Amino acid sequence: MKHPRNNKNKKKWKKRPYQVHPQARDRKTTRLNILPADRWIKVKRGVILLEALQKAGIDLESECGGLGTCGKCKVRIITAIGPPDEQEKALLSPEALEHGERLACRIRIKKSMVVYTDLAPSELEMVQILKYGQTPEVDLDPLIEKYPVQVTPPSIEHAESDFYRLRAAMGAPYSQMRITTRCLRSLYRKLRRNDFKGDAVIHRNCLLALEPPGSIRGRYGIVFDIGTTTLVGKLIDISEGVEISVISRLNSQFRYGSNVINRIQYVREKKQGQKRMREILIRDLNLITRRLLEANGLTPDDVFIAVAAGNTTMQHFLLGLDPSGIAEAPFSPVITEGVTFRTAELGLEFHPDAMLYVMPARSGYIGGDLISFILASGAAEENEKMILGLDFGTNGEIFLGNRHRMLTCSAAAGPALEGARISRGMIARAGAIESVRVEDNHLQYRVIGNIKAKGLCGSGLVDLVAVLLHYGVIDREGFLGPDQIQEEGDLFHSRVRPRRDAPVYDFVVAEPGESLDGQPILLTQKDVRELQLAKGAIAAGVKILMQQMGVTAEDVDILYLAGALGNYVNPYSAMRIGLLPITAAEKIISLGNAASAGARMALLSKSHWTKAVALAEQIEHFELSVQPEFEEAFVESMDFPSRNLW
Amino acid sequence: MTIDLNPLSEAVIKGNIQAATQETQKALDGGGDPQTILDQGLIAAMDIVGQRFAAGAMFVPQMLRSAKTMQACVALLKPAFQAGTVSSKGTVVMGTVKADLHDIGKNLVAMMLEGAGFTIIDMGVDVLPEAFVQTVSEKSPEILGMSALLSTTMPAMKATIDALKDAGLRDKVKVMIGGAPVTAKFAGEIGADRYAPDAGSAVAAAKELLQTS
Incomplete structure (x- = not known):
């Protein structure tokens, strides 16, 4: 029999004719008909369409968090509506407006309307994310211990309590062991059912469970990499130290803004914002966990331990803390310490007594992800070599040093390298041009997923600009135009086209026939400027740390890259545009998903967790915005290097 | 007598400090009116710089260099003005x-x-x-x-x-x-x-x- 409530919901979503809902007579509320899902939702008059859709669980992209600057929350309004505002006119083409395309964040719902939302179908799980981080050897001493025990059955001579005899059987190190209520309640039964044998699952000298001998319970742990854009979960076999499965998905919080500042602003403006951010994240993590476990025939009760690493803001969302302090000077977070919580308290679905470790951070912008990166690189144990680490993201996180001194900073690169603020930019998912080169006098590009191109992701953008610099289509100041094209770059002349509205040029990457939406994929002059800002900020951050350390690019012995872009970007292209300092290619090592690699090390070894905690205290953090040299270094780094390595 | 201020404007737009200061000095030595040099040579050039920047045709380092060039030229003009005769736009x-x-x-x-x-x-x-x-x-x-x-x-x-x-x-x-x-x-x-x-x-x-x- 169906639950009556389900029936009610079903009735509400029933298909209705293509018109205004007959019951929409209430003055304060009105109805939206959302296509193609054909859902009817009741909304308050006067609310913003984007917010109403988000509340209904409809994922629209929005990088700017509803400010009306990114132009990504496109919908088609089918019913009559007032004229577009200035921002819509600026961000949508006249043809698009003609077709009824509008920006959901610009529209205040005044009357009932029909909205078509599926203009850019979201593909939550078709994302190319780097799942396989380099995994250094770790001496196993995991955060959760599992011990086989043989307890003496009670007798007249040994009539002590079950718990006493259990501790006695485990030996001296466990003489002071504690036990959870849940475990204690089932102890009598469990001991007797298995002939007084079992596997003890222990966390910090506290018995969490006594499982049948040889049980898989307690054998696995999970690590989470909680990125602003993507979430990655890995199932780890603690007893062997091996990675079993990996699952990733887009962070569903993206519909509240692509960057942490916009999400924090949402938390500050909305009464339930903080709660909602936490719930969305926990729901995503539970989905990942469930799929990881199902794929391996496990249940949540089998897992007693998880380790999470993310930037400081994401770690705040995970714990349900107010991250407001991070979003304005002096950028002070609620907590940076590495902490341990019962997963049940946070809403994560594991064994009820399972524990979650959250990696220590250093500051509002040097998070547990960078600490994990340093841990995974082994840089903090290196005696002689000078090690530089770069994690490209909206904030480019940088470390430089070794055992003697470790400097870190976070450079506000902006989202260009993740495809945002680039006219045809996109994150690295199906349809993204991920690499570009010239072969047989043709411009060749590779598209993720082998479909027609939709846009450019970070690695494709870096490649493209490097190629255009090489052939003189872009000069070292970043000007895009036909005047300085090299002889061998003849093939590009037909692709450089003047813009009608400004004295600048566009570069045609893909003609309408080659693209998925039939619109040409262009690289505009403004796109080049955005890239210059992004790579300039990162290069300036590297420069400042090098100055502080008293070294130059030649002194760097190893350059570690973290994250998806670090893995997929062509290092020569990155050097050509000045995103990476010029160095020998063999010194560049991609650590892949370094945040989860570091979290895995902490999971597998208590000493690595302790190291991470110590590291977070020892590293020096430079707040670039208060460094007087930063502005100069930033401006200097905006031009492209004139040196040509190719 | 009219002085050709185009080379000065060009130098400011290009951010060529040396050429711009030379042109400024030449204009002054040739009896040019400092206010005219300022308005039609320097400020007119910066207008173009601003327009090009807004369109994306020039970028931050180039704009800064032009602004610095202008400052160097203004420094040369200063002594030629009677106290208080440089008019501020606001x-x-x-x-x-x-x-x-x-x-x-x-x-x-x-x-x-x-x-x-x-x-x-x-x-x-x-x-x-x-x-x-x-x-x-x-x-x-x-x-x-x-x-x-x-x-x-x-x-x-x-x-x-x-x-x-x-x-x-x-x-x-x-x-x-x-x-x-x-x-x-x-x-x-x-x-x-x-x-x-x-x-x-x-x-x-x-x-x-x-x-x-």
Whole structure:
């Protein structure tokens, strides 16, 4: 029999004719008909369409968090509506407006309307994310211990309590062991059912469970990499130290803004914002966990331990803390310490007594992800070599040093390298041009997923600009135009086209026939400027740390890259545009998903967790915005290097 | 006698300090009127720089170099002016709002406005609404310019405008705002007079506000 409530919901979503809902007579509320899902939702008059859709669980992209600057929350309004505002006119083409395309964040719902939302179908799980981080050897001493025990059955001579005899059987190190209520309640039964044998699952000298001998319970742990854009979960076999499965998905919080500042602003403006951010994240993590476990025939009760690493803001969302302090000077977070919580308290679905470790951070912008990166690189144990680490993201996180001194900073690169603020930019998912080169006098590009191109992701953008610099289509100041094209770059002349509205040029990457939406994929002059800002900020951050350390690019012995872009970007292209300092290619090592690699090390070894905690205290953090040299270094780094390595 | 100021303008646009200062000196030695050299040589060149920057045809380093070139030329002109004869287009008080430390965009706008002949009072970063109000009341500028780079610090712009209203100063000064997350719509909502998307457009906007050329 169906639950009556389900029936009610079903009735509400029933298909209705293509018109205004007959019951929409209430003055304060009105109805939206959302296509193609054909859902009817009741909304308050006067609310913003984007917010109403988000509340209904409809994922629209929005990088700017509803400010009306990114132009990504496109919908088609089918019913009559007032004229577009200035921002819509600026961000949508006249043809698009003609077709009824509008920006959901610009529209205040005044009357009932029909909205078509599926203009850019979201593909939550078709994302190319780097799942396989380099995994250094770790001496196993995991955060959760599992011990086989043989307890003496009670007798007249040994009539002590079950718990006493259990501790006695485990030996001296466990003489002071504690036990959870849940475990204690089932102890009598469990001991007797298995002939007084079992596997003890222990966390910090506290018995969490006594499982049948040889049980898989307690054998696995999970690590989470909680990125602003993507979430990655890995199932780890603690007893062997091996990675079993990996699952990733887009962070569903993206519909509240692509960057942490916009999400924090949402938390500050909305009464339930903080709660909602936490719930969305926990729901995503539970989905990942469930799929990881199902794929391996496990249940949540089998897992007693998880380790999470993310930037400081994401770690705040995970714990349900107010991250407001991070979003304005002096950028002070609620907590940076590495902490341990019962997963049940946070809403994560594991064994009820399972524990979650959250990696220590250093500051509002040097998070547990960078600490994990340093841990995974082994840089903090290196005696002689000078090690530089770069994690490209909206904030480019940088470390430089070794055992003697470790400097870190976070450079506000902006989202260009993740495809945002680039006219045809996109994150690295199906349809993204991920690499570009010239072969047989043709411009060749590779598209993720082998479909027609939709846009450019970070690695494709870096490649493209490097190629255009090489052939003189872009000069070292970043000007895009036909005047300085090299002889061998003849093939590009037909692709450089003047813009009608400004004295600048566009570069045609893909003609309408080659693209998925039939619109040409262009690289505009403004796109080049955005890239210059992004790579300039990162290069300036590297420069400042090098100055502080008293070294130059030649002194760097190893350059570690973290994250998806670090893995997929062509290092020569990155050097050509000045995103990476010029160095020998063999010194560049991609650590892949370094945040989860570091979290895995902490999971597998208590000493690595302790190291991470110590590291977070020892590293020096430079707040670039208060460094007087930063502005100069930033401006200097905006031009492209004139040196040509190719 | 007319002096050809085109080579001077060209040098400023290219950011060639040496050529520009030489041209300035040549114009002065040739008996040129300092005000004409300033207006038709330097400020006219910076106008073009601002337009090109707004279109994306020039970028930050090039614009800065042009602004520095202009400053070097103005330094040469200064002695030629009688005290007080350099006319200012108006005074602009500028700053980045409370709890925001982003400096660079605001500095660019200040340089471009200076290049266009405005007098700038730069209050730096993390400027409290009260501090803006106090400076506006003391210096009576024509324009107050505010910058915010974070969507979380944008509300401080509204707070400043409200504080100006409370102090009875709102109708005595034009308010211009800018910064990456700021939009024209936001400017309208909080009661600012103008929004400028970049340093080049800021000059045009300031002139429009004061109806000067």
